[in-house]
Amino acid sequence: MAGSRFEKLGSVFRRMQGLLKSGAISQSEKPVWYDVYAAFPPKLAPVYDRPLPNQTVQQILYPEDLLRAKFYAVYGEPDIVVMLNEKKKTTCQLFVEKYIELKKSGVPDAKLFEASARELKEQGIRLxxxxxxxxxxxxxxQADILSASSALGQHPSAEGTFGKRARSHEPNAMHKDKLKDNLMDDYFDDFNPSDDLKLKTKYDSER
Structure with a gap:
């Protein structure tokens, strides 16, 4: 049973005990919970075929849970939560604390949410x-579309609004030909005929 990977055979404690006795796991690799389990074993071993208790699990709901849900529904995620800094409170937590504070001061429930947001904004918190x-x-x-259109010398179409497909800004054939001619003219300004006279002759004939 010690070497079995089938979770239905014995408890996790018995399986770990067998691995330690067989030497498959050394004492230095023994998990922390093993000694705790051995010192304080449960009344019923956590095996696969243990019958489930017939009882209803009570739902735990704190009063501020509904407030937090409403806050995130209205304001989304206003800041980035840094798990390494537990001392810094999130905007939602500050909102909840301000909400409770105003409620204790006698502010009507219908105005608590807006009053809490107003108080935080007055403190410099951006909501x-x-x-x-x-x-x-x-x-x-829309500003990016207008900027890109101006850079290409075009105008966005009437459908170029948010949520709709914008007009393609790819240069047309006339612009491509003009761009090609300008590039070739710039090249031949510094062109040395002695290097390759045939190339310039071919280009002039094509034009």
Missing amino acids: RTVEELNKEKEKRL
Whole structure:
């Protein structure tokens, strides 16, 4: 059983015990929980065929959970959570604390959410709703389309708005020919006929 990989045979403690006795796992590699399990074994061994208890699991719901859900629905993810810095509170946590503080001070429930957001903004915390962020993204996209169109000497089509396919900005055939001629003219300005006279003659005949 010690070498078996089938999880239905025995408990994890018995399997680890067999691996230690057989030498498959050295004492230095023994997991931390092994000695704790041996000192305080459970009343019922956690084996596969142990019957499940017939009881209802109670749902745990904190009062601020609904507030957090509403905050993220309205404001999205306003900041980046750094797990290494536990001392820095997230904007959502600051919002919850301000909400509870205002509620204790007697602010009506109907105005608590807006009042909490207003208080944080007055403290210099930037809060923007998801709708406001989407509008800013749309404006930036339209500005990028106009900038790209101006750089190519074209105008965006009427369909070049957010959520619709913009007009292609690839230069047409006339622009390509003009660009080719300009490049070749710049090349032949410094061209030395003695290097390759045939190339210039061929190019002039094609033009």
